Amino acid sequence: MLVHPQFNPIAVQIGPLAVHWYGITYLIAFGLFLWLAGRRARMPQHAAVGWTKPDVDDVLFYGVLGVVLGGRLGYCFFYKPDYYIDHLMEVLAVWKGGMSFHGGLLGVLLGLWLFGRKRGRSFFEVSDLIAPCVPTGIMAVRLGNFINGELWGRPAPADLPWAMIFPQANDGGIARHPSQLYQAAGEGLLLFIVLWFYARKPRATGQISGVFMMGYGVLRFVAEYFREPDDFLGLRALNWSQGQWLSLPMILAGIAIFVWATRRNQRPA
Numbered sequence: 001m002l003v004h005p006q007f008n009p010i011a012v013q014i015g016p017l018a019v020h021w022y023g024i025t026y027l028i029a030f031g032l033f034l035w036l037a038g039r040r041a042r043m044p045q046h047a048a049v050g051w052t053k054p055d056v057d058d059v060l061f062y063g064v065l066g067v068v069l070g071g072r073l074g075y076c077f078f079y080k081p082d083y084y085i086d087h088l089m090e091v092l093a094v095w096k097g098g099m100s101f102h103g104g105l106l107g108v109l110l111g112l113w114l115f116g117r118k119r120g121r122s123f124f125e126v127s128d129l130i131a132p133c134v135p136t137g138i139m140a141v142r143l144g145n146f147i148n149g150e151l152w153g154r155p156a157p158a159d160l161p162w163a164m165i166f167p168q169a170n171d172g173g174i175a176r177h178p179s180q181l182y183q184a185a186g187e188g189l190l191l192f193i194v195l196w197f198y199a200r201k202p203r204a205t206g207q208i209s210g211v212f213m214m215g216y217g218v219l220r221f222v223a224e225y226f227r228e229p230d231d232f233l234g235l236r237a238l239n240w241s242q243g244q245w246l247s248l249p250m251i252l253a254g255i256a257i258f259v260w261a262t263r264r265n266q267r268p269a
Contacts, residue, residue: 001175002164007147025144029137034060036133036196045202046129055119059130062115066107074103079230079242101138101220102246124206124261131212132195138216139188146180153177153226169228179227186219206261213254217247 012019034056041051075098076084076091084091109127116126145151149168153176156163163175194215199208221244229241236245 001158002162004149004152004164004166004168006149006167009148021147022141022144025140025147029140030060030064032136032140033063033130033133036136037130040129040133040199043200049125051129059112059115059126062111063108063130066109066111067104068107070107070110071099071101071104074100074106078103078246079233102243102250105250122205124209124257127212128199128203128205128208131208132192132199134212135188135192135195135216139184139192142180142184142188146178146184151180152228153179153182154228156226176228177226179223182226183220183223186223187216191215191219204261204265206257206264210254210256210258210261213250213257215254217250217254220244221247221251 007021009020009022010018011021011024037056037059038053040046041053041056072091078100079098109123112126112130113123115121116123149166152164152166152169156175156177158175160175160177162178164178165173166176169176191212195208195212198211224241224243224247227241227243229235233242235241
């Protein structure tokens with residue numbers, strides 16, 4: 001069995017100033033987004049309708065606000081509502097940890113709507129541009145989870161070559177799935193490859209967004225079978241985790257958006 005390398009979570013420290021690897025992975029995520037979205041803005045189908053690099057910069061600004069605010073609020077009220085309702089001021093204590101992808105997604109969707117309204121663009125025009133650029137950021141943050149030794153997986157067969165002991169789990173040395181790496185590979189790399197190549201050709205408005213929602217929802221749902229449920233929640237109905245229940249609406253919404261976009265594009269002019 002492998003043992004988690006126990007990386008120092010602090011990458012650089014100068015006096016009282018500490019830069020954490022987890023924060024660096026977020027910066028990498030935002031940098032990758034700027035590069036990839038800039039490339040998409042230059043594609044003929046997007047450049048023809050006026051997308052520019054400054055537009056991408058502005059979208060990132062709205063997206064960062066959505067990720068931070070939505071991710072924090074989502075964690076507090078999707079995962080620990082009883083606690084944070086009684087400790088509302090601790091919602092602001094982001095340094096104590098706790099972010100939710102599904103909450104961050106809702107925050108980003110709101111940010112994209114605000115950006116589109118300000119620029120006179122439809123919501124799906126904006127989301128179709130950026131959707132293929134999101135999975136690399138997911139991959140970077142999941143690698144940050146692995147560096148921190150958090151969000152480890154469920155117990156794995158001891159003879160699994162990559163089964164890993166996470167000392168942070170304080171479980172007596174149980175071999176576990178390195179589910180952070182599974183998620184980085186699935187929701188990150190694989191989803192990026194699928195979306196990037198699918199989106200290279202012009203698509204009906206909304207189709208790319210629908211594929212992203214379906215793809216992430218399915219891959220996250222599967223990954224949750226290997227990820228240890230939060231100890232304060234455990235498994236919910238049908239022995240599904242909270243992450244699986246939150247992914248189900250994403251899958252259904254993705255299917256609905258894709259079907260709607262396809263039918264809308266097939267209507268006679």
